[in-house]
Amino acid sequence: MSVIITVAPTGPIASKSDNPTLPTQPQEIAEQVAKAYELGASVAHIHLRDENDQPTADLDVARRTMDLIRERCPILIQLSTGVGLTVPFKDREALVELRPAMATLNPCSMSFGAGEFLNPPKDVRRLATRMQELGIKPELEIYDTGHLDACLRLRDEGLLGEQLQFSIVLGVRGGMAATPANLTMMVDRLPSGAIWQVIAIGKANLELTAIGLALGGNCRAGLEDTLYLRKGELADGNSCLVERAATLARNLDRSVASIEQARVTLQIV
Numbered sequence: 523m524s525v526i527i528t529v530a531p532t533g534p535i536a537s538k539s540d541n542p543t544l545p546t547q548p549q550e551i552a553e554q555v556a557k558a559y560e561l562g563a564s565v566a567h568i569h570l571r572d573e574n575d576q577p578t579a580d581l582d583v584a585r586r587t588m589d590l591i592r593e594r595c596p597i598l599i600q601l602s603t604g605v606g607l608t609v610p611f612k613d614r615e616a617l618v619e620l621r622p623a624m625a626t627l628n629p630c631s632m633s634f635g636a637g638e639f640l641n642p643p644k645d646v647r648r649l650a651t652r653m654q655e656l657g658i659k660p661e662l663e664i665y666d667t668g669h670l671d672a673c674l675r676l677r678d679e680g681l682l683g684e685q686l687q688f689s690i691v692l693g694v695r696g697g698m699a700a701t702p703a704n705l706t707m708m709v710d711r712l713p714s715g716a717i718w719q720v721i722a723i724g725k726a727n728l729e730l731t732a733i734g735l736a737l738g739g740n741c742r743a744g745l746e747d748t749l750y751l752r753k754g755e756l757a758d759g760n761s762c763l764v765e766r767a768a769t770l771a772r773n774l775d776r777s778v779a780s781i782e783q784a785r786v787t788l789q790i791v
């Protein structure tokens with residue numbers, strides 16, 4: 523199956539002082555997303571920043587960013603409902619009212635680096651219900667083994683639809699370590715028919731992205747997951763990371779999915 527490449531241009535934590543090419547403002551994000559689309563990305567995972575570059579769930583910023591992306595390319599927009607560790611869940615969940623094609627659903631609370639990522643069960647259930655009402659495809663972010671079981675319980679309650687799309691997140695401090703053994707263990711545990719991608723945070727980004735592709739998964743590329751192209755060399759924006767992911771896929775004899783192919787695979791109408 524062809525590879526869906528998701529570009530994740532801006533995460534919740536890094537700043538321009540970590541990598542000056544990190545896009546933070548709507549125009550910057552839209553420009554880098556459009557370049558990623560040209561290089562093969564079919565999904566854009568979007569975090570928003572305010573005018574001081576802090577994570578925000580401000581609906582005007584979100585609307586402006588989505589409009590600027592749509593003016594430039596037809597990429598599928600996946601809004602992050604993770605947003606940032608200090609943003610209240612109520613604000614985070616309101617983003618789905620803008621009806622992106624996709625949005626993340628983080629099933630469990632956890633330690634996250636030096637902070638806490640709060641996803642209380644009743645809030646997660648309410649968000650899953652609302653996403654289903656609005657026809658928004660959830661990207662299920664699983665950082666540990668129990669997070670998969672939490673998602674399967676939501677599915678059993680009828681809150682996720684039948685076809686599940688997982689991000690196996692490796693390398694967050696507080697979640698699973700970024701090791702090949704953890705990746706293969708999680709892939710083996712996924713329900714049959716599930717679609718999945720690797721999100722490999724930090725140093726092991728390249729190796730685990732490559733292993734995920736070789737195992738038949740999709741992939742994610744961008745400065746949210748790694749600020750470096752290789753050890754000691756900062757990535758010059760998102761393009762080089764997306765280009766590298768597309769090259770990896772093609773070298774493994776896997777074609778890169780178009781928007782239409784991604785829509786069909788992800789069952790996005």
Ligand code: KMH
Nearest residue numbers: 533534602603604605626
């Ligand atoms: N940076 C991710 C591992 C989300 O986007 O919903 C965590 C995150 C969640 O940002």
Ligand code: ZN
Nearest residue numbers: 533602604746
């Ligand atoms: Zn994210």
